[in-house]
Amino acid sequence: MRPLPSTNPRRRNRRQTSTLPAPGAEATWPIPAPPAHLNTEAAQLWDVLWRSPVAANWLADVDGFAVARVCAMQAEVASGDPAGAKRLAELRHLSEALGLTPVARRRLGWNTTTGPDQALAEVVLLSELEN
Template sequence: MALPKPPGQTRRRNLDQPNWTTLTDDDVPDEVPEFPGRKPSVAALVYWTAIFTSPIGGILHDVDHFGIARLCRLHSKAEQGKINGVELGELRQLEQMYGLSPWARRRLQWEIDRVGGPGTAHDPQRTDELQRRRDERRGRMEGTGT
């Protein structure tokens, strides 16, 4: 499956750009929600806190908390080496579903912008400048017969 490219990175500029959601540090929730269900292990609680202190935590809804809790418990089991193949597959699927890997965020069309300003990964002006330089190099190469 071809993944959508982030804004400003498409070669064909005449195509409609998909709607990307930019997550910033402003999206980080004010407080970490309580872990649902039974008491979690330390590793599960650390992962839970990491998720909810990131910009992704700001777009998760209350109903997502149970799936995230299951993900954290499976992550804890994996760290202890007590996970089987089926549970490992479930862990990967949950990570994909909640956008916890770069590939999953791209598939969900989420972009995390922590720094901002010129020279960042998806700055359209920077992307246009790089494209202009590539076009100039191609023109020089075509002109010399190489």
């Protein structure tokens, strides 16, 4: 015999979503200091990533190592590391896991908000961070 339908049906496997702060909004989450082993370029990227809207969903204790690894690998690849091509797969995987790409944010259920003057995100090259 089939059970009677619930009087209060609720989908149990519904995807949870989270709304990220608008790009350019002031960070209201703690921004940890970069690890000592990061070079200057990687430390600058660390600061940029932790001030980005996706960092609102990160935990420094849990995600800090992955963010540090992304920063170090990105700096190595940008500096012409001969093993750079081999590192790109790991870099892409970590970027997806941290929600750094639009597809990853959609998969994680992270919705972005944009202000009227922030329809497109600004692209910043690592070489411009040195200036």
